[in-house]
Amino acid sequence: MSAELLINSTPSETRVAMIEGGVLQEVHIEREARRGIVGNIYKGRVSRVLPGMQAAFVDIGLEKAAFLHASDIVPHTECVAENEKQQFKVRDISELVRQGQDIVVQVVKDPLGTKGARLTTDITLPSRYLVFMPGASHVGVSQRIESEKERNRLKRIVAPYCSESGGFIIRTAAEGADEKELAQDAAFLERLWEKVMVRRSKYITRSTLYGELGLAPRILRDFVGTELSLIQVDSRMVFESLLEFTEEFVPELMSKLVLYDGDKPIFDLYDAESEIQRSLDRKVNLKSGGSLIIDQTEAMTTVDINTGAFVGRRNLEETIFNTNLEATEAIARQLRLRNLGGIIIIDFIDMSSDEHRKRVLASLDAALSNDRVKTNINGFTQLGLVEMTRKRTRESIEHVLCSDCPSCEGRGAVKTVETVCYEVLREITRVNRAYDADRFLVYASLAVADALQGEESHALAELELFIGKEVKITAEPLYVQEQFDVVMM
The missing domain is CATH 3.40.1260.20 (Ribonuclease E, catalytic domain)
Structure with a gap:
């Protein structure tokens, strides 16, 4: 099913809505005040070398000089076996850098209080499925991909894209990705690194060579390979920057970009604004009259299904089965819309028929197949609950938009x-x-x-x-x- 993106941008906040079949499926929100500089690449200059601390201070153009430790000036070791890592011994800082030297570094930790940013020369560039490692020559696979067969398949696909420029780490999200998607990611990262190298030779010291992408271009990067029919943007400035970005890095999306100039706010299209508000409610009404009750806690998320006003036309068992079947579609959508991750427990209405249970699980599995985030269904427990997990990729919409109630302090209830x-x-x-x-x-x-x-x-x-x-x-x-x-x- 093709999707449409709505991008609403103001100086302080960017929101992206993904629409499938005329219905809001995903919401991504980024606020400018919360953006850090982790991942940014700078052309800096070593301002001081401190042999006693085995470290150096590097001026990258920020208010405070950034900190570079000798242990962060080592080759890529992410995918090297433990016994081989011993050969990468930390050398004396005085042998590695000198005062006044220009150096390309990447931020691994934001400035905090009186401390400057923490740096590394071990530069990496991430995309949706891959991480590019300049100067490396190997392909590594995330340890979270446990299937040896899948690991070998992914390695076999990505290995030909390694070059003198660098190698790749295959991320957990790549599990199940096809050859086309991986090829597009590899091409995107190599073009990006070429751009960084051109800037390195042209830009003056204390310049930003690469800034971690903002929400809008990052979403376009991550949606490479997804069927997008239209991308509407309500800010001319953002639209023009996205045109430039797509032309350079994802040209296949350039023709889909449109500047939205409608009379009503862009998030009023497809009722997206109201859907976001409803996504904060505990109760989700089903068309049949039943409902879901969704509770997000620190340890897990629970989903309870109720028949409500739905009494069915035949018998109780058929009513329960149809309600559960309808709930699977709603649950899959709510997990994506609310971006709920971690352990998820679903309390379907009790079914006595094993055949009905199997069909409900199959329906849930099919509904989750459109989710770009990895999910895993463990089936029914002895208590009749369905256990599943969904990979945590970012904060849930509730955590982004809400804080604890000052009256109940997060309990969800007040004293009578x-x-x-x-x-x-x-x-x-x-x-x-x-x-x-x-x-x-x-x-x-x-x-x-x-x-x-x-x-x-x-x-x-x-x-x-x-x-x-x-x-x-x-x-x-x-x-x-x-x-x-x-x-x-």
């Missing part, structure tokens, strides 16, 4: 008005025993203040009689439900 009323009464008793006061003034939220003066007024009256002191209640409109203060008068 009745509970807070009794806490207030206990606090008055505690303060009365600890301190000498003539009377008490209680500041509480509107709901709690109303309850203490209404349905809980008898409990307050009994307390006043017990401690022999007056208690006055004042409603504080700015207080949240659980908040209150007991003041001695």
